[in-house]
Amino acid sequence: MGRVLTENCKTDPGLRAEQEHLYLAYTRWCEAEGATTVSSRAFAGRVRETLGMTSPKEMATSSSKKYYPGIGLIADINEENA
DSSP: OHHHHHHHEEEEEEEEEEHHHHHHHHHHHHHHHTOOOOOHHHHHHHHHHHHTOSOGGGSEEETTEEEEEEEEEHHHHHHHHO
Protein backbone atom coordinates (compact mmCIF):
# COMPACT_ATOMS: atom_id res chain seq x y z
CA MET A 1 0.00 0.00 0.00
CA GLY A 2 2.85 2.33 0.82
CA ARG A 3 4.38 2.34 -2.66
CA VAL A 4 1.16 3.07 -4.50
CA LEU A 5 0.38 5.99 -2.20
CA THR A 6 3.95 7.30 -2.28
CA GLU A 7 4.18 7.10 -6.06
CA ASN A 8 0.71 8.47 -6.84
CA CYS A 9 -0.23 10.78 -3.99
CA LYS A 10 0.78 13.82 -2.03
CA THR A 11 -0.27 14.53 1.53
CA ASP A 12 -1.29 17.98 2.67
CA PRO A 13 -4.06 19.12 5.02
CA GLY A 14 -5.68 21.14 2.21
CA LEU A 15 -5.98 18.19 -0.18
CA ARG A 16 -8.65 15.54 -0.58
CA ALA A 17 -8.94 12.53 -2.86
CA GLU A 18 -12.21 11.04 -4.01
CA GLN A 19 -12.48 7.47 -2.78
CA GLU A 20 -13.44 6.09 -6.18
CA HIS A 21 -10.62 7.91 -8.01
CA LEU A 22 -8.02 6.74 -5.52
CA TYR A 23 -9.16 3.12 -5.84
CA LEU A 24 -9.08 3.38 -9.64
CA ALA A 25 -5.52 4.75 -9.50
CA TYR A 26 -4.62 1.84 -7.20
CA THR A 27 -6.07 -0.80 -9.55
CA ARG A 28 -4.26 0.73 -12.52
CA TRP A 29 -1.01 0.80 -10.54
CA CYS A 30 -1.46 -2.87 -9.59
CA GLU A 31 -2.12 -3.80 -13.20
CA ALA A 32 1.05 -2.01 -14.34
CA GLU A 33 3.09 -3.66 -11.57
CA GLY A 34 1.57 -7.11 -12.03
CA ALA A 35 0.27 -7.06 -8.47
CA THR A 36 -2.98 -8.53 -7.22
CA THR A 37 -5.59 -6.00 -6.10
CA VAL A 38 -7.56 -6.10 -2.89
CA SER A 39 -11.28 -5.31 -2.72
CA SER A 40 -12.36 -1.68 -2.59
CA ARG A 41 -13.47 -2.19 1.02
CA ALA A 42 -10.10 -3.62 2.06
CA PHE A 43 -8.33 -0.85 0.16
CA ALA A 44 -10.41 1.82 1.91
CA GLY A 45 -9.55 0.36 5.30
CA ARG A 46 -5.85 0.32 4.51
CA VAL A 47 -5.89 3.91 3.24
CA ARG A 48 -7.72 5.09 6.36
CA GLU A 49 -5.20 3.23 8.52
CA THR A 50 -2.30 4.77 6.58
CA LEU A 51 -3.80 8.25 7.05
CA GLY A 52 -4.40 7.65 10.76
CA MET A 53 -8.18 7.72 10.46
CA THR A 54 -9.97 5.69 13.10
CA SER A 55 -13.37 5.59 11.40
CA PRO A 56 -14.95 5.91 7.94
CA LYS A 57 -16.99 8.74 9.49
CA GLU A 58 -13.85 10.90 9.34
CA MET A 59 -14.08 10.96 5.56
CA ALA A 60 -15.43 14.09 3.90
CA THR A 61 -18.59 13.77 1.84
CA SER A 62 -19.96 15.93 -0.94
CA SER A 63 -22.67 15.18 -3.51
CA SER A 64 -22.87 11.54 -2.34
CA LYS A 65 -19.13 11.08 -2.92
CA LYS A 66 -16.60 10.19 -0.22
CA TYR A 67 -13.21 11.85 0.07
CA TYR A 68 -10.08 11.03 2.02
CA PRO A 69 -8.98 14.26 3.70
CA GLY A 70 -5.33 15.22 3.67
CA ILE A 71 -4.29 13.30 0.57
CA GLY A 72 -4.51 14.02 -3.15
CA LEU A 73 -3.69 12.20 -6.34
CA ILE A 74 -0.65 13.77 -7.99
CA ALA A 75 -2.35 13.51 -11.41
CA ASP A 76 -5.36 15.50 -10.10
CA ILE A 77 -3.12 18.11 -8.47
CA ASN A 78 -1.11 18.56 -11.67
CA GLU A 79 -4.33 18.83 -13.70
CA GLU A 80 -5.69 21.55 -11.40
CA ASN A 81 -2.43 23.53 -11.67
CA ALA A 82 -2.20 23.25 -15.48
